[in-house]
Amino acid sequence: MPRAERPLELDGSPLVNFAFDLRTLRGKAGSPSYRELARRAHYSSTTLSDAAGGRRLPSLEVALAYVRACGGDVDEWTRRWHAVAAETAPTAGRSVEDHEGAPYVGLRAYGGGDAGRFFGxxxxxxxxxxxxxxxxxxxxxxxxxxxxxxxxxxxxxxxxxxxxxxxxxxxxxxxxxxxxxxxxxxxxxxxxxxxxxxxxxxxxxxxxxxxxxxxxxxxxxxxxxxxxxxxxxxxxxxxxxxxxxxxxxxxxxxxxxxxxxxxxxxxxxxxxxxxxxxxxxxxxxxxxxxPMTPDELRRAITQPAIQAGCTVESALLTTLVAHTHGRAGVLPMLSHALLETWRRRRGHALTLAGFRASGEFDGALVNTAESVFGTFDERRQEIARDLFLRLTVPGEGTEDTKRKIAVEELGDDPVVAEVVDQLTQARLLVRSRDSLELAHEALIKAWPRLAAWLSRDREGQRVHHELTESAAVWERHDHDLDALLRGTRLAVVRDWADSGGCPNVKERLFLDASLAAYEREQTAKRRQIRRQRRSIAVLIVMLLIAASTTVYATSSQLQATRERNVALALNAVNDAAELSRSVPGVAAQLSLAAYRLHPSPVTRDTLISTAGAARRFPFHPGDDSSPVLAGDGRIVLVGRGGQDRTELWSLAEMNVTKAPRTTLLGGRSASVSADSGTAATAAADGTVRLWDIREPAKPRELATLPAAPGSVALSPNGRILVASSADRTPPASVTSDSSEKVTLWDLADSRRPRGVEFRGLPIRAFAGNEVLVTSTAGETATHRGEREQIWDVSSPGSPTLTGESDSQDSQGYIIGKESHFSSYESVGVSKKGGGTYLVWDVKPPRSSRLPALMDTVDGTLTAVAFSANGAFLATADAVGQVTIRNTWTPREPVHIINLPGRAGDLRALAFEPNGRVLVGISFGENPSVWRWSLDTESAAHTACEYGTSRKIIEEWARYFPDVAYRSPCG
Known part of the structure; x- marks a missing residue:
C-alpha cells in the first residue's frame, strides 16, 4: 500500500503555497498515484513527490512535467514558477537596476570597455x-x-x-x-x-x-x-x-x-x-x-567572476556548460543568465540555486522581460509593445532582425521616455547618445510575448517601417511635396493606420500631409474631368449635327456599294468551278476575293470547292478496281479481283503518286477499320486474311481464316469480321430461303480469331462497332420488298436481332455510324425508293421498327460518310455535288461543294477525325483524290499557297472592274 504524503504546514510562504497548489491540481486529476504520474511524466515517483513536498522549489522541467501529467495549464504554471523562483532567491528583492560592478554584460555585446572581462x-x-x-x-x-x-x-x-x-x-x-x-x-x-x-x-x-x-x-x-x-x-x-x-x-x-x-x-x-x-x-x-568548446565556455563563465572576487559553484558550472555546449546562438542568454545569477549570489558565490531562481538558462531572459513588463500599467504596456515592434525587422527568408532607431523617432512623450529608461536599466535595450536598439536579437527568439507580437501582423510591421523611413525622408527634405506618399503605397499605409496601426506624432503628421495632398489632387482631377465632360458634350452635339447631314448620303452610297459587291461576288463564283479545271490556284484566289468582298454561304462553299480542287491529286487505280476508303480518310484499299490482289494506298501526304503502294493478297473483297489500323481481304482460294496496316509501307499478316467468302466487312473498331459467300457490292437480290453462308469472327485476339456461322442473311454494313445490318428479300404477310435487319453482335458468338427497317428498294445500300453527338446511339442511311434515301436510328431499344431521324435525302447518291461523332452526314450525287448536313437539321445543308465539270463520280467519302476535313475519291475522266478543308480560314490558307500571279490580277480586272485591286492574301 503506497505511503501517504506528508501533510503541509500552510505558513503562507510562496514555496508551501506552490506545493499545495500542485497537490490540489493532482486531486482535480483524480488523485492518481505517484507511480502512475511517473509513467505519464517520465520522471521518478520520488522526484515528483518531492516537487509537491514544499521543502524546496523543483526545477522548471520537473514542475511542468508534474503539471502536464495532471492536465494543467503549462503557460500559467510557467509564469507561476518564475514568480516563486524570484521570491525565494537568496537575494530576492534586489532591484533590477542592481547591475553595478557586475562581471557579466547580459544581453548586450561586449564592447571596447569590456575587453578586460572578455574570455573564451x-x-x-x-x-x-x-x-x-x-x-x-x-x-x-x-x-x-x-x-x-x-x-x-x-x-x-x-x-x-x-x-x-x-x-x-x-x-x-x-x-x-x-x-x-x-x-x-x-x-x-x-x-x-x-x-x-x-x-x-x-x-x-x-x-x-x-x-x-x-x-x-x-x-x-x-x-x-x-x-x-x-x-x-x-x-x-x-x-x-x-x-x-x-x-x-x-x-x-x-x-x-x-x-x-x-x-x-x-x-x-x-x-x-x-x-x-x-x-x-x-x-x-x-x-x-x-560554438565555444567546453574549455572556452568554462573560461568565459569563471574568469569574469574571479576578477570580480567571486566564485562559481561547481554544480552551476557543470550545468551551464552542459546547457550551452553545442548549441548555436545561446551566448547572449548565457551571459544574461549569469548576470541574473550574480544578482542572486550567496555572498561571493554564484550558486545553482540562484541560477534556478533566475529562471534557469532559457527562463532568465523571459523572467527579466516579463518582470519589467509586468510593472507597467496598460498604457505603458502598449508603449512597450510598439517600441519593441519598432526595434524589430521581420525577416524575408531569414530570421527576424533587430533595428536601430533614432531617439528622435520616439517623440517627446515623457511616458515613452520613462518606459525606455526602465527597459534600458533592465538591459533589454541599449541606448547611445542618439540611437536605441535591442540589447540582442536573442530577445526576439527567447521572449514568447515578443514572438507573439511579431507573428500577429508581420505585413503591418513592414508597412510601419516603410512609413517611418518615408517620414524621415520627408523631414530631411524640409517637407517636400514630392516626398509624400501617393497611389498604392498611400492606400496600404492608410489601411494599416485605420485598422489599428500606431504611428507616432511625426508619422501621423506625414500621413495626414500625404492624405491632404492626395485629396487636393483628387479634387483637381474631378474639376478637370467635369470641364472635360462639358467640352466633350458640346463637341458631341456639334458632331451629331454634322453627322446627321451626311447620314442620308452615306447610307445610300453604302447600299449601292453592298449591292454592287454582291453582284460582282456571285458573278465570280459562278465561273470559279469551271475555271478551277485549268488554273485551280487562280480559281481558288478568285473565290477567296469574292468571299472577302461578300461573305455568304455561296461564296464560302465556292471557296472550299476551289481550294479543294487546287489540292486535287491524280489517282490511277485501274479499270478493274473499286476503292475502299478508311473511316479516317488516311488509307485506300483498291481491290483488283481479276488479279486476286489488293493495293494499299497511303493518303497521309495527299500525293498518291508518291504515296506508298503495298500489295496485299486477296482481291475479291476488302475492308478496313475506321482507324486505318486493320484490313481484311478475301482471296480467290476461299480464305480471308487479316492485316496490321498501322505502318502502310510494311503491312503485317495477322491471321488466315478458313472460309469461302464473296465479301468481307470489318467493324469500325476492327474487333469483329463478317465474311459471306456472296458478293455484296452491289448487294445480291436473294430470296428469304437463300442458303448464303455468313460467318462472324471475334477478333479480340487477332492471332486466334473465333468464328460462328450466321446463316442465310446477306451482309449490308456495320452501323457502329457492335451493330450489324443485314438484308432479306421477299414477301411476307405484312411486308413486300427488301428489309434491313439490325443485329446486336456485341457478343459475336450469339448475335441478337433487335429490329427491322421499311426500305423498299433492293438495289440500295446501307451505311452506319455510332453517334456521340445526340441522344441516338447509331445512325444509318439506306435507299428507300424513287431515288431518295432515309436516315434513321439503327440502335433503338428492342422494337420491330426503326424510328426515322430526318426526312428523306433526294438524289441518286454515289457516296455517303458520317463524321466521327455522327453529327454530320456527307453525301455525293451523280452530278458531282457534295452536300454536308447536320443530322439534326437535314433540310438546311451546312455546305454544298461542287466538283469541276467532267471530274467524274465520287465513289468514296470520309471525314478526318477532327471533322473539319473531308476526303473523297472520284472515278471518271480524271480519277482523283480530293481534300476539302471545311474551315474557311484553312481553305483561304490553301488558296494562298500558290502566291500572286499576273493571271489573278487579270482575272481581278475582269470580275471586279470597279474595285481597286487588293491581294486577297494580303
Missing amino acids: RERLADDLLQRIGIQRFVAVFGPSGSGKSSLIRAGLVPRLTSTVLAFTPGAHPIEECAIHFAAAANRTTGAVYHDLTGDPRGLHRLVRQFLTAERSDGEIVIVVDQFEELFTLCHDERERSRFIAMLLTAAAADGSRCRVVIGVRADFYPRCALNPELAEALQDAQVTVG
Whole structure:
C-alpha cells in the first residue's frame, strides 16, 4: 500500500503555497498515484513527490512535467514558477537596476570597455588579428548569438594599433560612414559625404588624405558590424551597391592604407553572395564564429567572476556548460543568465540555486522581460509593445532582425521616455547618445510575448517601417511635396493606420500631409474631368449635327456599294468551278476575293470547292478496281479481283503518286477499320486474311481464316469480321430461303480469331462497332420488298436481332455510324425508293421498327460518310455535288461543294477525325483524290499557297472592274 504524503504546514510562504497548489491540481486529476504520474511524466515517483513536498522549489522541467501529467495549464504554471523562483532567491528583492560592478554584460555585446572581462575567444581573436594583418578585407560570419560582435569589438578592436572606425550601416550606410569619418578627421559631414558619393574611390582618397594630414605611417581599419543591416534596413539597391564597392575599392586599391572588417549574421551569407564583387572578395577572406568548446565556455563563465572576487559553484558550472555546449546562438542568454545569477549570489558565490531562481538558462531572459513588463500599467504596456515592434525587422527568408532607431523617432512623450529608461536599466535595450536598439536579437527568439507580437501582423510591421523611413525622408527634405506618399503605397499605409496601426506624432503628421495632398489632387482631377465632360458634350452635339447631314448620303452610297459587291461576288463564283479545271490556284484566289468582298454561304462553299480542287491529286487505280476508303480518310484499299490482289494506298501526304503502294493478297473483297489500323481481304482460294496496316509501307499478316467468302466487312473498331459467300457490292437480290453462308469472327485476339456461322442473311454494313445490318428479300404477310435487319453482335458468338427497317428498294445500300453527338446511339442511311434515301436510328431499344431521324435525302447518291461523332452526314450525287448536313437539321445543308465539270463520280467519302476535313475519291475522266478543308480560314490558307500571279490580277480586272485591286492574301 503506497505511503501517504506528508501533510503541509500552510505558513503562507510562496514555496508551501506552490506545493499545495500542485497537490490540489493532482486531486482535480483524480488523485492518481505517484507511480502512475511517473509513467505519464517520465520522471521518478520520488522526484515528483518531492516537487509537491514544499521543502524546496523543483526545477522548471520537473514542475511542468508534474503539471502536464495532471492536465494543467503549462503557460500559467510557467509564469507561476518564475514568480516563486524570484521570491525565494537568496537575494530576492534586489532591484533590477542592481547591475553595478557586475562581471557579466547580459544581453548586450561586449564592447571596447569590456575587453578586460572578455574570455573564451582568445584563440579566435588571435586568428582574426593575424588575418587582418595579412589581408585587407576579412568577413566574420556567425549565427545570431554566436558572439561575433563581441569578438570584433572586445577581442579585436582593443588590440589594434591603427586608427579604427567602427559603426553599423543602418538605413543609410554611406551617410553613417561619412558621420564617423568626419568625426575622426575633424571635417564636416556634408563635405565627407559629397566625397564618398562622388566616386567609388572616394573613401580610398579620404583615407590617404587623413593619414597624410596626421603624418602617420599607420593605417585605418574600418569595422562594419551587423553588416546584415545593409539588407534589412537599407532599401536603396543603388546605395547598397555603392557602399559595398566603396569598401572593397578602399581595401583593394593600389597603395591602399585601409583594412576592412565586416561582421555578418550567417543566414545573410546568400544575400552577400548575390553581389558579384562581394562574392569574389569573400572567397578566401572568411572567419567563422562557431560554438565555444567546453574549455572556452568554462573560461568565459569563471574568469569574469574571479576578477570580480567571486566564485562559481561547481554544480552551476557543470550545468551551464552542459546547457550551452553545442548549441548555436545561446551566448547572449548565457551571459544574461549569469548576470541574473550574480544578482542572486550567496555572498561571493554564484550558486545553482540562484541560477534556478533566475529562471534557469532559457527562463532568465523571459523572467527579466516579463518582470519589467509586468510593472507597467496598460498604457505603458502598449508603449512597450510598439517600441519593441519598432526595434524589430521581420525577416524575408531569414530570421527576424533587430533595428536601430533614432531617439528622435520616439517623440517627446515623457511616458515613452520613462518606459525606455526602465527597459534600458533592465538591459533589454541599449541606448547611445542618439540611437536605441535591442540589447540582442536573442530577445526576439527567447521572449514568447515578443514572438507573439511579431507573428500577429508581420505585413503591418513592414508597412510601419516603410512609413517611418518615408517620414524621415520627408523631414530631411524640409517637407517636400514630392516626398509624400501617393497611389498604392498611400492606400496600404492608410489601411494599416485605420485598422489599428500606431504611428507616432511625426508619422501621423506625414500621413495626414500625404492624405491632404492626395485629396487636393483628387479634387483637381474631378474639376478637370467635369470641364472635360462639358467640352466633350458640346463637341458631341456639334458632331451629331454634322453627322446627321451626311447620314442620308452615306447610307445610300453604302447600299449601292453592298449591292454592287454582291453582284460582282456571285458573278465570280459562278465561273470559279469551271475555271478551277485549268488554273485551280487562280480559281481558288478568285473565290477567296469574292468571299472577302461578300461573305455568304455561296461564296464560302465556292471557296472550299476551289481550294479543294487546287489540292486535287491524280489517282490511277485501274479499270478493274473499286476503292475502299478508311473511316479516317488516311488509307485506300483498291481491290483488283481479276488479279486476286489488293493495293494499299497511303493518303497521309495527299500525293498518291508518291504515296506508298503495298500489295496485299486477296482481291475479291476488302475492308478496313475506321482507324486505318486493320484490313481484311478475301482471296480467290476461299480464305480471308487479316492485316496490321498501322505502318502502310510494311503491312503485317495477322491471321488466315478458313472460309469461302464473296465479301468481307470489318467493324469500325476492327474487333469483329463478317465474311459471306456472296458478293455484296452491289448487294445480291436473294430470296428469304437463300442458303448464303455468313460467318462472324471475334477478333479480340487477332492471332486466334473465333468464328460462328450466321446463316442465310446477306451482309449490308456495320452501323457502329457492335451493330450489324443485314438484308432479306421477299414477301411476307405484312411486308413486300427488301428489309434491313439490325443485329446486336456485341457478343459475336450469339448475335441478337433487335429490329427491322421499311426500305423498299433492293438495289440500295446501307451505311452506319455510332453517334456521340445526340441522344441516338447509331445512325444509318439506306435507299428507300424513287431515288431518295432515309436516315434513321439503327440502335433503338428492342422494337420491330426503326424510328426515322430526318426526312428523306433526294438524289441518286454515289457516296455517303458520317463524321466521327455522327453529327454530320456527307453525301455525293451523280452530278458531282457534295452536300454536308447536320443530322439534326437535314433540310438546311451546312455546305454544298461542287466538283469541276467532267471530274467524274465520287465513289468514296470520309471525314478526318477532327471533322473539319473531308476526303473523297472520284472515278471518271480524271480519277482523283480530293481534300476539302471545311474551315474557311484553312481553305483561304490553301488558296494562298500558290502566291500572286499576273493571271489573278487579270482575272481581278475582269470580275471586279470597279474595285481597286487588293491581294486577297494580303
